[in-house]
Amino acid sequence: MRERIRQYSRSAVFGLLSFFLLLPAALADWELNLMPGVTPISRDTYQLHMLIFWVCVAIAVVVFGVMFYSLYMFRRSRGAQPDTTMVHSTKMEIIWTIIPIVILVAMAIPAAESLIKIEDTRAPDITIKVTGYQWKWHYEYLGRPDDPFVQSNFGFFSNIDAVSNAARQVGSGVDVYQIENYLRDVDRRVIVPVNKKVRILLTSNDVLHAWWVPELGGKRDAIPGFVNEMWFQAEETGVYRGQCAELCGRDHGFMPIVVEVQPEDEFAAWVAANGGAAGGGVADVPGGSQAATASAGGAAGGAGSSAAVDMDMSMDELMSRGESAYLTNCSACHQPNGQGLEVGGFPALAGSAIATGPVDGHIGQLLNGVPGTAMASFAYLSDADIAAIITYERNAWGNDTGDIVQPADVKAAR
């Protein structure tokens, strides 16, 4: 039945489209309609959507039918005489007030029912706290010692994948059609178990964002200072893609979300590998390597090794880790070549006063950000990442200061 509704609706939409565009059969690949998705909520929503769609189509057929009939029949060129006595009819007007009200009530009832279900976030199996950043997502799995799935908290950042990120630069010259999932892949996916109620807690570190994966149903804003809730329960394993849906600044278009729904045992293994099982305790999994997810997309940078932060790192180590961390975290504004961006008001780092001046000022800038600008605080990065980024910035693009900043320096400055 559901399949049939989908088929009918598709052909109707096709009909409408070809009416407007008279396009050839190649249409078969063009996505036209909402997807039913893989959760009870998304399917509910899909059905509501089709219900209103058909109600609108029916009303349109009647109303436009009458309209085109009169446009044809009552033309002066056909000799139509105006009936100037037809100025008012209380009966008609009451009829066309009542009928719409009845239709609306009929639509409001299922809509309200489904809304009540959507808002019921009680008794989740897994809770993930999602924080929006300009322009990436942070995911934190919240654990409890007696929780069957996640016993201790762990988290990670999820950035757009490196391949898309390079291709999407103005004038990159890359043929984006050659990239599988252009703009829809990330370096680290969100993994969840199938058939379990996943509650998402949403907040933001800077501006408004919105978390939206169409096939899981629904969308909710991430607001600084507030925690919003939503939930989904995916009934099929697979990879589901979405992206940020609230204007959040320059790179708003480049904040993909990828959720991978796995069988329970694979999920458990993934949790364990990331320190979320009992006795775990890696607070934030370093970026890059996606332990236990063979299917992970192109990993951004190879800086994944969780180097012991209290040990001094060599210049080479700092530079290579710094470069990849820079590309992930800083290049959106300051550009991969450190030249900044005139139009956005993003300053160049090559030769800049901060990057070639006193080291303390440079560390302070990263830890505190610059209030009132898009330069946020990056204090949430690990000491090693911050040290590496600073070392890199001070020695790349002709900034040959020779300075080496160690994680311990960052730790001391916090």
Place this chain on the structure above:
Amino acid sequence: MSTATDAHHDEHHDAPSGWRRWVFATNHKDIGTMYLVFALTLFFVGGAMAMVIRAELFQPGLQFVDPGFFNQMTTMHALMMIFGAVMPAFVGLANWMVPLMVGAPDMALPRMNNWSFWILPVAFGLLLSTLFVSGGAPAAGWTMYPPLVLQTGDAFPFLIFSVHLMGMSSIMGAINIVVTIMNMRAPGMGLLKMPLFVWTWLITAYLLILAMPVLAGAVTMLLTDEYFGTSFFNAGGGGDPLMFQHVFWFFGHPEVYIMILPAFGIVSQIIPTFARKPLFGYDSMVYATASIAFLSFIVWAHHMFTVGMPLAGQLFFMFATMLIAVPTGVKVFNWMTTMWRGSMTFETPMLFAIGFVFLFTIGGFSGLMLGITPADFQYHDTYFVVAHFHYVLVPGAVFAIMAGVYYWLPKWTGHMYNEKLGKLHFWLSAIFVNVTFFPQHFLGLAGMPRRIPDYATQFADFNMVSSIGAFVFGASQLLFVYIIWSCVRGGEKASQQVWEGAEGLEWTVPSPAPHHTFEVAPEVK
């Protein structure tokens, strides 16, 4: 448009001529003309920005502009179109036509009228100048949500100031219209005898007076948050970023009706004329307009279903929103019934009016869909929304304005415009507006968010279609300018009545309408 009215210089008393005639204008017709020319200019400025947007979206990958500049373009495009094109065009039509329709010699407050016009070029000059300041133009969307908008560079105070100026201009214009309608109607013209255009503008003017100060308040709070250390919208300081959205949309939702009610008025004048039969259900049209205006103040939060409101709030706003479909439906049914058993001809104004009814109704359908909260969670902030509001704004508000311009142009200039070209303009516009915006419904449903400069390859085909539509639509508007220009310059003489079926005081004065009309108030029986 000067040549036409210049012919009547002999009727001036002590009116200045040359540039002083315009700068110091107090005559409602001159001011109306200036508003219309201004609106048309900004329609092209905003349109050029839309072309930049559509050029970038023509194919996936970033080809021309930086993503930050792209956001500046969408933001400026919207501000130009809403506050610079559509609203001033309606005010221009009101300035020209309301005194003629109610039999008044001029607007009630002619000097304030001059002010409310001249504020606008200043406001938009300031706003456009931000394209050249450090950090670029505002890029947080026309909704200006904090905290993002607080990241604007040097443009920020310019943005706030120009919004204040636009608001002042609108409020002054609205007060003028209310006072004119309330005090200067010809003897015998009771409220329920006023032409519908006058009625819809009266209601719109009240909406403006109620809504614009709310916007002024919201942006002032932004200003103090940025420069004076307040925390209205800063959670870190005990404020609430969502409060901005509530305040903004308490203005913003009535605002969208400000952009459509006068359009209802225009088509309610035009359809009876070309159907040669009185408007069906005049009284219910008036009541429907008033109910829509009232409801528009209690549905604002349907723009914010995804912010995480309590369930009860969401239910309330969903039901209230759906209710608006009822009076809107009444209007559409009444227009249909006016056509029924008429004797219709299809001159350009009628074509645009019919195009309005048809395409605005499609925009209404997608609006109804958006009002269903659970479905809105999927549609919100996608191209489905972009399609929806462009259907109500372009073949809605803009088509109605064009219909009005064609309808009254002979009255203003004394010449008939070129009917063949007018029809061509209509058909080009009507076809390509659909090519532009219809595929955007599909894009939104398939998951393409709005306000993004680049997109996944699966959205490529419809975006290309949409961009092609936009380029042709944009180019067709040059034809509109040419038609108006040549009609001002000359052409077949227009009679006093102009249209066979036209009724109302404005058709009892000569064409072109003399610089001063109704110095002796006409009697309405």
